[in-house]
Every structure is written in C-alpha cells, then in structure tokens.
Amino acid sequence: MSGQTALVTGATAGIGRAVAVQLAREGAEVIVHGRDAARGAKVVAEIQANGGTARFVEADLTDAHDIERLAQEAGKVDVLINNAGIYKFLPTSEMTEELFDLHLNLNTKAPYTLVRALAPGMVERGHGAIVNLSTLAAAVVTKGTGMYSSSKAALEQLTAVWAAEFAKAGVRVNAVAPGPTRTPGTDAMDAATLKTVAETTAMGRIAEPEEVAEAVVFLASPRASYITGVVLEVTGGRLSIG
Ligand SMILES: NC(=O)c1ccc[n+]([C@@H]2O[C@H](COP(=O)([O-])OP(=O)(O)OC[C@H]3O[C@@H](n4cnc5c(N)ncnc54)[C@H](OP(=O)(O)O)[C@@H]3O)[C@@H](O)[C@H]2O)c1
Structure with missing residues (x-):
C-alpha cells in the first residue's frame, strides 16, 4: 500500500492501534488519530521503529469543528478507517440523554462527517477505500x-449506501463487525462479564485486536x-441453538 495515506480514527488504543500498525507494515503512510x-x-514511535511512516493528529470526534479540522489536517486520504467508538451497555431506563447523544455522535455522525469531507477527494482521484468498524451486536440482540x-x-x-454511491468512482466501502475483543475498552469490564461474553462465541474466547x-x-x-x-463478521463463530 505504499504511496497511500491512511487515516485511522481512534488509533491510540485497541483495534485502531493494531490497524494502524498493520497498515504501516503494508507500506501505507498512517495518520494516527485520537485525543x-x-x-x-x-x-507513531512504534510504527517508525518498524520502519513505517506515521504522524499523530488530535481531534475530539464529538465536536463537529474538530472533525472538519481533522479532515483538513489529514489532507489527501486514500484509506479511511472509521474505528473510534464508544460502547456503554445499560438497560434502557438507565441510558441518559448525554450517553444517547454520545453513541450517535461518535459511532454514527463522526464517520458520516468524515466520509462527507474525504470521499469527494477519493472520487476525484478515482480510488479509495473506507472501512467502518461495526459490531456483532448490530445484528444479534445483545443485552443492554x-x-x-x-x-x-x-x-x-x-x-x-456509500458502497453503491461511490462504486463507479473506484471507491470501496465495507464494514467489519467484531465480536468481543481484548482492548483497553473491554479491559475496563469485569472479568466475569468478559468470560460470559467469550462463552457466547463458538470458539469460546475473545479476539486479540x-x-x-x-x-x-x-x-x-x-x-x-x-x-x-x-x-x-470477525466473531469467533456463532454458537448453534440446541
Ligand atoms: N473491543 C470490542 O470488543 C469491540 C467489539 C465490537 C466492535 N468494537 C468496535 O471497535 C472500535 C474500537 O474499539 P476498541 O475496543 O478498540 O476501543 P477502545 O479500546 O475503547 O479505544 C477507543 C479509541 O477511540 C478513541 N476515542 C474515544 N472517544 C473519542 C472521541 N470522543 N474523539 C476521538 N477519539 C475518541 C480513543 O482515543 P483516545 O483515548 O486517544 O481519545 C481510542 O483510540 C469501536 O468502534 C468499537 O465499537 C469493539
């Protein structure tokens, strides 16, 4: 992927960090985003120590102006990985308005705003790839x-929709839906919950980022x-019923 610039949101930790390291190994110049x-x-130092090229851009993706600034500072982007995200598991009665907005702003609106800002450049250049981080929970009913x-x-x-919209311009858009994965985000969960979640996969374990x-x-x-x-789906397989 040499000659290509990749922007990875939420690349300071977990899955995003692993994606940034692997993209750099493939030869891409990586923009490591986070707060x-x-x-x-x-x-960035880890990527450079491996012989790769990377730079850090800070931005809070819940702030529309910050997202626009990130897109500006990123410049020409060939590969966009919409990875930064939040997951708070709560019963509906305990979901606050603030957390409701945070989920939509970070998980949905920020990727939308970045695609709106960066896809036109990809279309103009006639190539590009976008990968959005989803979750198995988008397809399988999961408590809280x-x-x-x-x-x-x-x-x-x-x-x-974006895949159909941009296909003829040479821009591909896909998603990855991980199952439970060991990251700083899931490390914050208690061990019993993680064990329960691991047991919902056919392989009986959580993924490494x-x-x-x-x-x-x-x-x-x-x-x-x-x-x-x-x-x-990157989920360790689904358990059969019965
Ligand atoms: N881990 C799992 O089990 C799992 C399963 C399915 C799907 N996913 C999805 O995979 C993605 C990554 O998950 P993860 O577990 O690797 O996450 P994580 O360990 O919690 O790390 C979150 C990343 O997002 C960034 N971030 C958080 N809030 C931000 C904000 N307001 N503005 C800008 N950046 C922000 C953080 O950067 P800073 O700390 O530098 O701000 C960090 O780099 C998420 O979209 C998640 O929904 C994860």
Whole structure:
C-alpha cells in the first residue's frame, strides 16, 4: 500500500492501534488519530521503529469543528478507517440523554462527517477505500446494547449506501463487525462479564485486536479490489441453538 495515506480514527488504543500498525507494515503512510497525545506518540514511535511512516493528529470526534479540522489536517486520504467508538451497555431506563447523544455522535455522525469531507477527494482521484468498524451486536440482540447496537446498525446501512454511491468512482466501502475483543475498552469490564461474553462465541474466547485488524486491513487493501458493501463478521463463530 505504499504511496497511500491512511487515516485511522481512534488509533491510540485497541483495534485502531493494531490497524494502524498493520497498515504501516503494508507500506501505507498512517495518520494516527485520537485525543490522547501521549498514547498517539507511542503508536507513531512504534510504527517508525518498524520502519513505517506515521504522524499523530488530535481531534475530539464529538465536536463537529474538530472533525472538519481533522479532515483538513489529514489532507489527501486514500484509506479511511472509521474505528473510534464508544460502547456503554445499560438497560434502557438507565441510558441518559448525554450517553444517547454520545453513541450517535461518535459511532454514527463522526464517520458520516468524515466520509462527507474525504470521499469527494477519493472520487476525484478515482480510488479509495473506507472501512467502518461495526459490531456483532448490530445484528444479534445483545443485552443492554440498545443505543450502541442502533448506532452501529445505522453505520452498517450507511456502509451499504456509500458502497453503491461511490462504486463507479473506484471507491470501496465495507464494514467489519467484531465480536468481543481484548482492548483497553473491554479491559475496563469485569472479568466475569468478559468470560460470559467469550462463552457466547463458538470458539469460546475473545479476539486479540490484531485478529480483527487483519480483516480491516484486507478490506482496505487492493487485495479486496472486487469487494464493496459487505459487513465482514470477525466473531469467533456463532454458537448453534440446541
Ligand atoms: N473491543 C470490542 O470488543 C469491540 C467489539 C465490537 C466492535 N468494537 C468496535 O471497535 C472500535 C474500537 O474499539 P476498541 O475496543 O478498540 O476501543 P477502545 O479500546 O475503547 O479505544 C477507543 C479509541 O477511540 C478513541 N476515542 C474515544 N472517544 C473519542 C472521541 N470522543 N474523539 C476521538 N477519539 C475518541 C480513543 O482515543 P483516545 O483515548 O486517544 O481519545 C481510542 O483510540 C469501536 O468502534 C468499537 O465499537 C469493539
């Protein structure tokens, strides 16, 4: 992927960090996005130590002006990975208005705003790849995930619409739907919950972020040149009923 610039949102941790490292290994110049400059610098240093090229851009994706600034500072982007996201599992009665807005703003509106800002350049240049991070919870009813799964289901529908909208211009748009994955985000959950979640997969374990990143990088790469509009599940398999 040399000669290509890739913007990875939420690349300071977890799945985004693993995607950034793997894209750099494929030769892409990576823009590591996040809010935490110290963690961003660590990821950039790791990529550079491996011989890759990367720089950090800070932006709060809940702020529309910050998103526009990020798009400006990113410049020419060939590969956009909409990874930054939030997941709070709560019963509906406990979901606050603030958290409702946070899920929609970060998981749905920020990817929309970035695609609106960056896809026209891809169309103009006649090539580009976008990968959106969804979740298995968008397709499978999962306790407490009303707002999270809805915000990602919307992103999956946008993926399908954008794939159709941009296909003839040479821009592919796909999504990856991970199952439970070991990241700083899930590390914050208690061990019993993680064990319960792991047991909902056919493989009986949670994923490492690098396993999810492999699928993201494949869809972003020219190796997936005839694939657009798909949601690729990376879930360790579904359990059978009975
Ligand atoms: N982990 C899982 O089990 C799992 C399963 C299915 C789907 N997913 C999806 O995969 C994606 C990554 O998940 P993860 O577990 O790797 O996440 P994570 O460990 O919680 O890391 C979240 C990343 O998003 C960034 N971020 C959070 N809020 C932000 C904001 N307001 N503005 C800008 N950046 C922000 C964080 O950057 P800073 O800290 O630097 O701000 C960080 O880099 C998410 O979209 C998630 O929904 C995860």
